[in-house]
Amino acid sequence: MYPTQVRSERIADGTVHVIGVIGAVAGGIMLLGWAAGTAETAQIAAIAIYAATLMATFVASAAYHLTPWHQVRPLLRRVDHAAIYLKIAGTYTPLVVMIGSGFAYLVLALVWALALIGVVLKLFFWRAPGRFGPALYLVMGWLSLALIWSLWPVVPLATIVLIALGGLLYTAGVPFYATQRLSYATAIWHGFVLVASACFYIAITTGVAAQG
Template identity: 60%
Template sequence: MTPQHEDYPAYARSERIADGVIHALGVSFALAGAVLLIVFSALAAEAQAGRIAAVAIYGGALIATFTASAFYHMTPWTGLRPVLRRIDHAAIYLKIAGTYTPLVVLIGTAFAYGVLAVVWTVALGGAVAKLFFWKSPGKLGPTLYLLLGWLSVALVWSIAMTLPVASTTLVVIGGLLYSGGVVFFLWEKLKFSNAIWHGFVLAASACFFAAIAVGVLS
């Protein structure tokens, strides 16, 4: 049996298979979705360089996050896990900020850009801290992820006034899915908790992707 570091739960084979399937779906979704969104944005009636750049940033963050998570959770080389975990957790910050980016560009107000500046500042600081300073995940990481994500409450009215109702609804559902999934992220003793958590992440990501796609194409 492969030695297991005390910080890394020892998952059963069935749990790893379930998590692997979800990660395969996630990486495939990120790759295909990013390409399609960039193409649709470029071909849209109101195609703008800013919008195309914003969805490219979002798509890149989406791909990076799902890929980093897949490498971390699926690697058979336990010696690499500490480094891969840092990359995985740092990428989450970039995904959060990357998701804000096209939504803010679609809103287009000075206030929204101010919120985006705060989000990217915190995200980059959190990513650097995860990569170089924090030695263990602890509870601070999930708390900061949630706080950064729920900062979007400041933009809900702007989203509702600017984007289609479907986009607003999907953003709210996506936020609730992320928040609900954190319960399973922290509940490590529950069987399949990791796969369930990543299932929530995939579902929430799909909601935000759809919200952005509707906004870009409307």
């Protein structure tokens, strides 16, 4: 079942999802189209991965939270949660390509390995301890601290600030993700995700532009 049956809360969450899906699809297509004319091949491929995971995550979340067919909700919920791991790893990918060092690619390999573990657990071992999922999201996200000093010389300060802000917003939203006791908790969590995603989108755009 949907986390809440309160009509006003569902409308609020639905509004956030509509904005998110439109923004992710339009933004992903525009970013990839722009990069195709300005970036190098490796960065274009990285942005394609990022754009695909960004769109997939928002579409999967909308499908689960907004579908009226309750019988498919369990499957859609698994896909929704699994897609978050891919989005985190996808967001790392163009940032690591900007750095281009062996260490950065090692971190990226670790992040993608954790993402694949998370996807398998969510899709096939749904009954794994409930707190493991949010914990793995946070671990994957904050592994970015290992790349900050490597990223600093190759992107504008604004990019670093936006990445830090995005990470803080994701982290601040986790308590709303983990509990449904607060009214509008689901909509608030997705609001944090939407704004944090926008921060990373702008960060990646400014970073690619600086290297173009």
